[in-house]
Amino acid sequence: MTVRRSAGLLLFRTPGPGTEVLIGHMGGPFWARRDQAAWSIPKGEYADDEAPEAAAVREFTEELGLxxxxxxxxxxxxxxxxxxxxxxxxAVEADLDPAAVVPGTFTLEWPRGSGRIQEFPELDKVAWLPLEQARDKLVAAQRAFLDRLAELLAG
Incomplete structure (x- = not known):
């Protein structure tokens, strides 16, 4: 069995009293009407012959077009x-204008069983959110990264 692995970059900034992170709402019909636990850190899968950090950088560019x-x-x-x-x-400290994002796309048969192949954005919106607001929106497992970032920044 092949282990599926993804790598990504979590951008953070401190524009005021608190830290904000850049996360994206997952694109496609499955996530279209969801908000809670429907956001993700920009990331993607990589193969055995690619270093995880290099994959994180590549996937950031593929997912956000920047x-x-x-x-x-x-x-x-x-x-x-x-x-x-x-x-x-x-995590990497940086600023980015969400309006500049040109998301990558994927294809999917939709509606399922229709034979119609449609193209959807990987992320249909990205936003800077305070840590607590991001926690509510991220898929459950990725919330641990917010805790780790907060610990790291606290020193």
Whole structure:
């Protein structure tokens, strides 16, 4: 059995008294009417022959259509999502205008069984959110990365 692995970058900034993170609402028909636990850190799968950090940088660019910010990249470790995928994330302090995002796309037969192939954005919106608001929106397993970032920033 092949282990499914993803890697991503969690952008953070401190525009005022609190920290904000950049997360994206997952695109496609399955997530269209969901908000709680329907957002993700920009990430994607990688193969055995690719270093996880290099995959995180590549996937950031593929998902958001913008170059990944320069480091330093702060390791936030791994989590295992409900579907069994292991996700590895690095935090990086940077600013980015969500309006500049040009999301990557994927194709899917929709409606299922129709024979019609449609294209959907990987992320249909991205937003800067305070840590607590991001916690409510992220898929459950990825919330651990917010805790780790807060600990790291607290020193």
């Amino acid at each position: 170059p990944a910010p320069d480091g330093p990249y702060l390791p936030l470790g791994d989590v295992r999502q409900a579907g069994g995928k292991t996700v590895t994330v690095w």
